[in-house]
Amino acid sequence: MGEPAPTAYALPVSAEAPTTSSAPAPPRPALSIAGLLVPGVALAAVLAAVLTASAGSDLYTQLGLPEPEVLVRYGLPAVRVLAEGSAVVAIGSLLLASFLVPPQRSGTLAADGYAGLRTAGVAAVVWAVSSALLVPLIGADTAGRPFAEMLRPNALLTTVDAVEQATAWAITAPIALAIAIGTRLVLSWGWTTTLFVFSLVGLLPVVLTGHSASGGAHDIATNSLLYHLFGTALWVGGLVALVAHVARGGSHLNLAASRYSRLAVVCWVILALSGVINALARLPVSDLFTTAYGQLVLLKTAALILLFFFGYAHREHTLRVIRETGDRSSFVRLGAVEVLVMLATIGVANALGRTPPPGSLGVVPSRTELLIGYELDGPPTAGRLLFDWRFDLIYGTASIVLAVLYLAGVRRLRRRGDAWPVGRTLAWVAGCATILLATSSGIGRYAPAVFSVHMGGHMLLSMLAPILLVLGAPVTLALRALPPAGRDAPPGPREWLLALVHSPVSRVLTHPLVALALFVGSFFGLYFSGLFDVALYQHWAHLAMNAHFLLVGYVFFWPVIGIDPAPRKLPPLGRLGLLLAAMGFHAFFGVALMMSQSVIGEAFYRGLGLPWATNLLADQHLGGGLSWATGEIPVILVVIALAVQWSRTEERAARRIDRRADADGDADLAAYNAMLAKLAENDRGRG
Template structure:
């Protein structure tokens, strides 16, 4: 038996023992149901949590091996080489396991938790009924994603393609994570988003270490630079796992007394202890490698065993009843909003209110952290970064915060006018400041470059993406304005708006869409960051000039409409204030007009200023060229004028 296989089996045993112990301690273990209550049987009762452990381990291994092949282990070509080829093949095999176990988990969950009957009694109607639940669809989507990865990684060895498969793998984690908490319980957005970030951090952290442990056992000379890059990834993952875990636990714990007074709270404490221990292992590992250049395998193996125990603990925690329980929300408004209806809006509440919007919190937290990390990296190596760009980026983050989880975001789900104001902030105001912050330029200057000649580095991958055919199409001067304006009409004058407003994921989709479309529009117009299409100021000015009337027409159409958008949604909310829906919609249209046109006019002024500066730079460049040639062009021009004056007409220059 090889060391790799032996360590893998030991890891599974540790995870299984930990799972069993904490299931019993937390009350999530299988117990025979009382007479008259549906019982799936002992096989399903115990196989269900163990299949979840195997499912999680398979996902971790897929992501770890793909991350190692794409980013951690150095390469000298556009394709993976040596051990990296084997890493991609191992990722393919683990992806097959991931897909198969996901299907098994689907049937075990259907049998055990949904209908409470043995597997032999499951009927086709039960399967189709489970597919009616978001959780059932999410599991099969994960199985499908894993199957695609298993097949695709059999036929690709390009660094960029492997990096793309890593992105697909991380996205495949999303369906289950985003349906991991009942939509009928409070703080749904915050719970699901923090859970997804938690899962992302864990899989990259544990998977990367597992893959590097395998590389170390194989005796690769490329281990040292791979470990150095992994240390940065591990640090970011540690922070993301810690913060997201605390947020997710806070949603499930009612008070500080629940931390030590409930089984769920004690499991959370155990998980925190495991996280701290893993952080200590990581620090010790890095110090030892820096000091002695060795000792990675022993420390990594110990750390992986602790991680295996943590995975078992996490699965046990997910099956342990929480102190708050899955409290069924009392009214249709609470079900739609994920919490109680806020009080009537006031200026103070709109300015300083709070909403548990996980998507907005994630965007702002990661946006601020990554940008400041880039600025610090620039300063450490002695390069200047304009303070104005940093301030502009932070202002954009503040606008996003207010429009998503601030006071405006809190009322954006309750009032159409507040929703439209939030929409305008995300698509018209925040992107201006973000584009002026030049994030792509900062990323290109601070992302890791090649560690050896020929390596496809993260910086090179980003640059190739910016120069790709996809980017050329998306950043075409026509595409941005069409998406920017067309999505307004397509969203609000169809049934799409009501469909998205009626579920939690729909709110997140709209917020991300508004921000993304606005960023794309201003990315091209403002033109600070590199783009496949370098537009002259006059072209950008023309694109903006064409866009303004269509945006104004949209606002007028909203104000003059006699049809209430998403009427059933507002009726279900049944708010006791601003009950005139058409009046609130009219106000929203007016906000769209005012808050839309003012930023566009400001950008127009900025483009005119850039145009003036461009002409000034061109004039200075021409003057410098003339100084070098002693005004040769001017003398030639004057000579031509004298010739015309003497002969009265233009002569053939060859005569």
């Protein structure tokens, strides 16, 4: 991974006022990052091991499994805490380097960001090693074999192939290793931010396995756990990085602390709501006080409440002390206590993940509930598709949040007297409503089980929603609503958004050939390659498909009809040509589905055992017809949008010409008339 060329945007930074030679330097805290983390991780590991062993002492007997050796029984939760703790530290340190402290004006990391990057590299190495070590530990725990025996290559391959959690950690290990290598190769702010996003991706393989990813209501449990884990990683990791930043004597402390505090409030709200939803999906309220699982939930909840109020009071008090006296020791001491409680909470959460919910042992859900997470009441009639809702925690929440943020931006503009077109607001809100309808209504409920309904949702997410969102011009609204950082101020959200728009990734994705290949190729690559057949069995694959449909559609329609500034500007004929080429391929895809004689995903659909889903081929042909027919609607919308945009472009050009004529006395017209008169005079002279 090489360093990119300097980008066109500037990321200005502000230097704190230098300390005069007569003023004494603020005392430097003696606590190091190692002295902060090692006791905390050790405490969390011991706590997880003890709670897991005590809560699940008879688990192996109930499951009919041989009890593993002591090393495995206590070592597995301890090593998992080490892996999760190091992942949190890596993510938090990359968060600090990317967003909590500013880079240099050139875009290269400053000293504070570089220190965070190096801490992330060390943590990522521990993350990779402990993740790899978890594979034989999980194999030994599952098979009841000695740990040394599971270190053999054949045993490792068998474990990775047969045990889902071992597979997840086997995928996580190379991701963490890539992050560790990346921290040694990059120095720019842009690539550091890319590593930060990649570190969040490294959490996904593990979060999509375990209790929440199996059994009934696993869609709600998994989606809530995604929020929960990301919120924990940013909250705990951000605090660890902030305390380490203060302990190192870093600069921009007020900026870093204020940004982290706002993030911490959001993360705590997400943790509270997602934790309640996840617990209710796994556990009846009556079992909270009478079962080991419920008691661990209560213990974790109490720790989160304590952390929120303690952390808020701690930062308010110690930051005031630092501003008044320059002494950072109290911040580090109290922050270290907060970190220890957070890491202990991770230990409790780890024990919770190793403890089966009460009533889950011996309960066999139906085939439909096991595969998609819930039962279906009957065939997908029009009434059920419109009114049989099951709220999607990921995309349903995202659609509501995006609509609220957009309306808040419009309100900010109007409060200061700036106008914003009503049509753009209506387009954005309609796009968010389309996402909500496609994922949370009966369409989203039946999409995992019925191919034709899935294809209808696919068309809404890849065609209609992106067009409406692009016409809403969210980037333009954000650039007008967000305050600029100022010439000598650290870059903020507005500058980060500009950096994303002009980044090399945006330029590559919006290239006409790349956008066309992604938009059209994904149809054929997903459904005619066998990939869709495999993805049907995994809830995370459904989430990934929806994200892919939305993002690829947005990337394609952005340069075609987008109002926002795009990395690449296409001429009008180029836009129309790109659209017609895509719609031609799309129509061919719909016809190919209608003519196909082999059922896509047949094993999965028949495995659902739905008594009313008998003619799968006819349903697939119906899905192909929907794909072919609904492709015409976006064409009409885009052509209308292009016509309106071209007419407005001509009107703006005419107004510019008129203004210039008024300013210079119509000099261009006078020069043109003079040229015609001169030509006529020359013609008369020759005659």
